[in-house]
Each structure stands twice: as C-alpha cells, then as structure tokens.
Amino acid sequence: xxxxxxxxxxxxxxxxxxxxxxxxMLSAAFMQDGHASVFPPRFFxxxxxxxxxxxxxxxxxxxxxxxxxxxxxxxxxxxxxxxNSMAGYAFAKYRFRGKNFLFNLLLSSMIIPAQVTMLxxxxxxxSLGLINTYLAIIIPGMxxxxxxxxxxxxxxxxxDSLIEAARIDGASDFQIYRRIILPLCLPILVTLAIFTFMxxxxxxxxxxxxxxxxxxxxxxxxxxxxxxxxxxxxxxxMAGSVITILPVVIVFLALQxxxxxxxxxxxxxx
Amino acid sequence: MKPRTSAAYFFLTPALSAIFVFFFVPVLAALVISFTDxxxxxxxxxxxxxxxxxxxxxxxxxxxxxxxxxxxxxxxxLVAGPLSVAISLSAALVLNSKxxxxxxxxxxxxxxxxxxxxxxVAIVWRFIYHPRFxxxxxxxxxxxxxxxxxxxxxxxxxxxxxxMSVWKNFGYNMIIFIAGLQNIPEYLYEAAVIEGATRWQQxxxxxxxxxxxxxxxxxxxxxxxxxxxxxEPYIMTQGGPLNSTLSVVQYMYRAGFRWWNMGYSASxxxxxxxxxFIGTLIQLKVQRGTDD
Numbered sequence: 001x002x003x004x005x006x007x008x009x010x011x012x013x014x015x016x017x018x019x020x021x022x023x024x025m026l027s028a029a030f031m032q033d034g035h036a037s038v039f040p041p042r043f044f045x046x047x048x049x050x051x052x053x054x055x056x057x058x059x060x061x062x063x064x065x066x067x068x069x070x071x072x073x074x075x076x077x078x079x080x081x082x083x084n085s086m087a088g089y090a091f092a093k094y095r096f097r098g099k100n101f102l103f104n105l106l107l108s109s110m111i112i113p114a115q116v117t118m119l120x121x122x123x124x125x126x127s128l129g130l131i132n133t134y135l136a137i138i139i140p141g142m143x144x145x146x147x148x149x150x151x152x153x154x155x156x157x158x159x160d161s162l163i164e165a166a167r168i169d170g171a172s173d174f175q176i177y178r179r180i181i182l183p184l185c186l187p188i189l190v191t192l193a194i195f196t197f198m199x200x201x202x203x204x205x206x207x208x209x210x211x212x213x214x215x216x217x218x219x220x221x222x223x224x225x226x227x228x229x230x231x232x233x234x235x236x237x238m239a240g241s242v243i244t245i246l247p248v249v250i251v252f253l254a255l256q257x258x259x260x261x262x263x264x265x266x267x268x269x270x
Numbered sequence: 271m272k273p274r275t276s277a278a279y280f281f282l283t284p285a286l287s288a289i290f291v292f293f294f295v296p297v298l299a300a301l302v303i304s305f306t307d308x309x310x311x312x313x314x315x316x317x318x319x320x321x322x323x324x325x326x327x328x329x330x331x332x333x334x335x336x337x338x339x340x341x342x343x344x345x346x347x348l349v350a351g352p353l354s355v356a357i358s359l360s361a362a363l364v365l366n367s368k369x370x371x372x373x374x375x376x377x378x379x380x381x382x383x384x385x386x387x388x389x390x391v392a393i394v395w396r397f398i399y400h401p402r403f404x405x406x407x408x409x410x411x412x413x414x415x416x417x418x419x420x421x422x423x424x425x426x427x428x429x430x431x432x433x434m435s436v437w438k439n440f441g442y443n444m445i446i447f448i449a450g451l452q453n454i455p456e457y458l459y460e461a462a463v464i465e466g467a468t469r470w471q472q473x474x475x476x477x478x479x480x481x482x483x484x485x486x487x488x489x490x491x492x493x494x495x496x497x498x499x500x501x502e503p504y505i506m507t508q509g510g511p512l513n514s515t516l517s518v519v520q521y522m523y524r525a526g527f528r529w530w531n532m533g534y535s536a537s538x539x540x541x542x543x544x545x546x547f548i549g550t551l552i553q554l555k556v557q558r559g560t561d562d
Contacts (some may be wrong), residue, residue: 087285094278120299143285220389241390
C-alpha cells in the first residue's frame, strides 16, 4: 500500500516539474508589461489581458511569421509525403537491381548529421537565387530517408496477392499505387504527416541560415530574433511562445495515437 | 514477383534524386570545401578559393575556442545523455507498474515537452532561470538554497542547459522504454518470484538484459541528438558566459555564417560527423561486449 502511494507521489512531483514551465508561460502571456517580473512568481495572471498578443500581431510581424510557418510546414509535408510514399512502396514491393545496396546506403547515411550539408546547401541555393525564399526550406525537405523507411516497413505487410490481382485486372503501376497502396498505407501516412509537419514547424538551424528577412522568418527564427530585443519582457516573449507551441500541441493531442506509433516503429528497425 | 525495374525506378526517382542532389552531393561538397580556404571573397567568386589540404583541420587542433566548444559539448553529452536515459527508464518502470492509476494522463504530461518547439521552450526556461524572478530559484528557496545566477555563472550555465534538455527530451525515450518493457514476457517474472528473487534481483536479471536492445537504441539516438546541441545555448546564453556553453554546432554556425569562413566551418562539421560516428561505434561495441 505504501509503495503504491509512493509511486503516485513520485509521478505527481514529476508531472508538476514537467508542467510548471508551461503553467508559468501561460500565466505570463496574459499579463500586463512587467507583471511577470515579480517575486514570488505568479502562476496565475493578476489581471488577465490580451495586450501582449495584440502587440505581437499589430506592431510586430508575428501573423506573417505564423503564416510562413504554417504554409512551409504544410507544403513540405505534402510534397515529402508524396515522394517518400512512392519510394517506400518501391523498396517494399518491387524487385530491381541494386535494391539492397541502395536501401542500405540510405539507412547507413542516416548517421550523417544534417549540419554537414548546410554549408554547401546554402551555397547551392544562393547561386540559384533561392536564399530567403520558401523554396530554400521546401527543397531540402522534399524527401527524407526516415520517411521512406517508415513507409517501406508498413508497406511490407500489404499482401502481394492484392497487387497481383489488381495487375491482372489491368491496373497500371501508378494506379495500383494510387488506388491500393495509398489507401492501405493511410495510418502510416498520417503518422509521417504529423512527424514532418512538427519537425518542419519546430526546425531552427536551417531556417535561421536560409531565411534572412523578418517577413520570411518562420516562428522559431522570429522568436529567437525577438528575444534579442526583448530580454526584459517576459510577458511579450511568453505570448510569442504560446503562439508558437500551441499549434503543434493541438496537432499532437488530436493525433497522439499516430504519433506514438511512429516512435515505436522507428525504434524497432533492423 | 517479376522484376519490374522501370516502374520501380519511376517511383524511386523523385525521392532519390532529391536526396542525391540535396543530401549526398552537399555531404561530398562539404568534404571538398573543408580542404579549401573558402571565405567571404570566395562567396562572390568561387575562383577565389584555393585548396589548402588539411590546413583547416590543423588550425582546429590549435584553436583554443574549438577545444573549448568540444569540451563543452562532451560535458553536455556525457552528463545529459546518461541522465536522460536513466530518468526516462525510471519513468517508464513506474508507469509500467500495475499499481499505477491514470497512466495515460501521466504519459501524456511527460511527453508534452517533446512535441513543443525547442526555441520557444528555451525562451521559457531562460526566464525560469532568472536569478531574481525565476521560478527555479523560488522553488529552491523552499529547501533553503540561496538564489543561483543559473545562466550568468560559468559554472552553472551548462548544468542549467543540461537540466532543460533532459526535461525536453526524456519523454521520447520513456515511450520507447515503455514499449520495450511491454515486450518482456510476464512468465519470466512469475518464474523469478517462485524462485524467491527480490524486486532488485528481478530488475538486474530480467528487466535490464531483456531491455538491452532498447537501451542501446535509446542511448544511440540520444547521443547523436545531443551532440548536435545548438538552439539551447543560442537562445539561453549565446554560448556564454565566458564561452562556457559554446557548442560545436554553434561554433560551426559562427565560423560559417557569421564570419563566412566556410572552409573552416566545413572542417568543424566533419569533425562533428566523425565524433558522432565513433560514438555510435563505441556504443555498438560495448553492447556486443556485454552480450558475450
């Protein structure tokens, strides 16, 4: 009995520790200037106000940054879903020369940190005149190895007989992909969509390098930039953080089953 | 199934050409650039860069700031890595217990920091660490600890970044550990109970060995991720105070995109790659060693 109590007390303390930063963030975001810089800290606003959010949207370009983040995350998700699903399907269900070699090459190159590619990528996109455009973010995100791997693992479980039957009925390869594979892969496509959307939304280093103008910044870059000028304005910065975090938290809460599945699938490779 | 090569290539071409042109080519190009003195003049005209062999790498060896960044990054990885794995394993063990209620709620709460935007939560923590108004010093005050200037003191800045990173990351590993724990067959524990094994003996003799592949996977991805430390010091300390939190990636970013010493920056990126590669090999090796 005491053990059961002890475990729950530990869990509660851990939960509180995990949540306190979010609670304080939410509380400060709805305060007047200066009301969060007090001792002892307030975990609930003394007078609730939306003035920080109004300031972010009317005087600063946070609306534009939100739009950038949203459009880029959506576009990268759609394009990479299309490319990755085709490649993943080919790796799962086709026999062709060099298949194992290619697949192993892709898997082993997952260990290369993305930072290695950033300098040449920057030079490449600069010579194409694409730095500080949406394409600078979209192009490197068009396909990714983890996505191909995830789809391939899932598509392996689709019975060959289904594909053969469709082929006998005269379906072309693309029709089979479009009408059989994609619908059957829907759960893993949802998983991958959440992963891609969130990682594009949360990404920082590459957008920091590739976007050079405030009107092009995504939310994390805009926020980091804002922090430079507002180190003494926790209320404003917390409002900005709430705007940045809220969409991904909502997507996660709505689709957590799919998200957790993706982590599990990613961890049982090999 | 018959080989249908042309259709397979049709499906592969978009993704693989994108990965080839925008991943593999840049990796090779980075290697080439690391052997040149590519700088701001070369940015205007690439002909202004020359091959200088291993010069950048030799310069790195003599660069105290690089050694500082390397030391900081190892400090971070070697403390935050084990800490994150240990905490996520503990959380998974407790949450996997039959005695615990509201499991999914706790799991959700612990996982929440993982999905949030790193830059945004780093900003939140910057204020949490505020020496006068910060929540952390307020809470520590209850157990009699005097206020600490977390991000302003060279001795405390890295521990502060470690604490924040573990908070952000442990939920991810916890989920993987919970899945690993659920795959351990129940009869092993039942047999151990009959044999009179204590809880601790069960943990040592069943849970840990059965969980070994999961632990290996978790520690590899954690270490790879932690070596790429960037946003936390960029937001919370700008690498300071006294460069005590400057990370390798941050130094690479400065060299490449602030000072436009791209040859030098590329050599830093490659050193990082080699370190990550060797780190992963060592972990695989240690795992094989304990299997025998």
